[in-house]
Amino acid sequence: MPNEPDRRTQILDTALACFLDRGYAATSIADIRAGSGASTGSIYHFFSNKGALASALVQRAIAGWGAATAAIQPDMPAEAAIRASVSGLVIWGLERPAERRFLDEMRSLARLDPTLADVAQFFARGADAASALYAQYRQRGEVRDLPWPIAHALMLGPAYDFLRHADPGVAPAQAAILLADAAWDAVRARGT
Amino acid sequence: MPNEPDRRTQILDTALACFLDRGYAATSIADIRAGSGASTGSIYHFFSNKGALASALVQRAIAGWGAATAAIQPDMPAEAAIRASVSGLVIWGLERPAERRFLDEMRSLARLDPTLADVAQFFARGADAASALYAQYRQRGEVRDLPWPIAHALMLGPAYDFLRHADPGVAPAQAAILLADAAWDAVRARGT
């Protein structure tokens, strides 16, 4: 007998499928109801909000990306960490373009929609952690003394931009290397 | 006799104000009607769609940004052109954050909404022009031989990323210089 997933999971899976397919804003509760076989009431039994659904999924999606960059340790050299995180992002993003687009949409919607407060907080926490890590590298003298927003932009901005215009014509491996190289070049401590 | 703007312009101005204030998705035709004093019918007389309104405004907004980088000529050295265009983007984006956010929103909505086809085309045309320019620089040997999506990402990705998280704590001039430097460093032709 197959291991039937429970209702909560069915709903979550359907919601993710819809969000990836159509985007968050364009997905209606009715879509999720139809896709999952659950009733409207059932959906709201498990998730108080459309936003709560998104929140649960953002967490799941980020966890997936996190796994891809799990190798990064706080005490590893800045160069290795930064290269790994950029190329991890690029590889993951090229493998799962819909997921990447979904997170992108959530990031901007979370700024305005109060039902997405959880999502916003989630992103904020991630950003803080990264910022703290960069501060460490700076103290160790491995990276340039840049304001965090600039440092972030120099390291990850190109990857995000590249993924946003995702073009199947570029080989993932090559793109990952080029962008990781550039990220490290842009922030590594300048010699005397 | 005062130089009363015509209806079309009144509508366009109000629409822009609303889009900048609330975003495209959150602006209703009723908002524009109320703000402009024009009737619903009048709005649809001049613009066949909500999308058509956006289209006209995207053109106007981009024209404004274009003016800021008007100094860029096809035959000027790559370095000057690239630096100018990056720092132009940064300065403009910090001066007009709402406008920048609006263009960002439009760029992503245009991918899905068929009534925004014009907008999508408009962005595509801009991208093509930039791509052509980069090809020229490459032929002249001034820049690295990179796939255009990568080159674009290296030059402008950081600026876009920086503006997206727009932080009033960083001085505009400093940010523009840092990002322009980085852009040029990332793509300039490598010595032997």
Add this chain to the structure above:
Amino acid sequence: MPNEPDRRTQILDTALACFLDRGYAATSIADIRAGSGASTGSIYHFFSNKGALASALVQRAIAGWGAATAAIQPDMPAEAAIRASVSGLVIWGLERPAERRFLDEMRSLARLDPTLADVAQFFARGADAASALYAQYRQRGEVRDLPWPIAHALMLGPAYDFLRHADPGVAPAQAAILLADAAWDAVRARGT
């Protein structure tokens, strides 16, 4: 050709019929749509709220009652005014029990529902006017020096209570006289 009422009026009439039949809370917009032939959108074109509909109707209903007591003048003797207003209320309430019940429901809902703020204000204004009138009578020495809430209760409380339990077994004229007498007896200035 019959004088077809306009949409706004059709909606208002249907809404009143529903409110009188079922009460405000139990009436849905769908009921009004079905009864009036107007579309949902049309209803919301004329009335921003379910509450706005109620507000318009409360005004109309009170105006109707006002007409019944139109004879009351600020400068007429307290006795005549009070008798007229009590018996006017009783006669009107027995003639239009549904209308009376509707106003009663609105009075209590208006305390809590913010979309009924207009209704609340409307009732409040009426109460203020009555209170001011009583203060005048008091100054003229025609009525007892009672706190307004008590005076109101003594004069109109019995009529409201009687109408609430409306019993067809009591002759309207007799009821009106008994209650008007009692109202005047209860508040008229006591002799030395």
Add this chain to the structure above:
Amino acid sequence: MPNEPDRRTQILDTALACFLDRGYAATSIADIRAGSGASTGSIYHFFSNKGALASALVQRAIAGWGAATAAIQPDMPAEAAIRASVSGLVIWGLERPAERRFLDEMRSLARLDPTLADVAQFFARGADAASALYAQYRQRGEVRDLPWPIAHALMLGPAYDFLRHADPGVAPAQAAILLADAAWDAVRARGT
């Protein structure tokens, strides 16, 4: 070992708290579930309906008020009985305004909602008892020969009306006396 109240009582207590706080209509079963710690199923195990809950509570609430007027005996003089019942109502209503408001709401809802038939019956029974008592006083020649609805209105209408507009500016004791006096004056047998 602490005297833990049983589930039924917990549910009832929470329901009352909710009804007093928000009113019957605005209270959902979910509210009661959350407040009482009982499950939905448990609530429906003890009470077949939302209405059954209300019914049990109306009984309790009226019993409370009954205790306040317990001194009233069938064979005591009409004047004492009427004064006691009016001032008892006023004192009780000023002390427990939420309870009073709740009973008021129930009285009007019970007229329409079939699940509140019990409540309606309960109120009716109370009214019958009072009516029978008045008939006795009438036979004894202590009170006016008035139709019961009018007599009720004259005696209790002012108190109800006063409590409905409950104004903390009037001293309870004074209000109770004024309203009790008026009640007796209004119905006591007229001299030749």
Add this chain to the structure above:
DNA sequence: GATGAATGAGCTTTCATTCAT
């Protein structure tokens, strides 16, 4: 006695768009 997942009809409100005048 107790649980809580499941139901589904129903609610108010929004909004881009059409069209007769």
Add this chain to the structure above:
DNA sequence: AATGAATGAAAGCTCATTCAT
């Protein structure tokens, strides 16, 4: 060129109640 009434599908969400365990 201009009006604004009219449309109706669609949205997110609520809630009393049922029932298998």
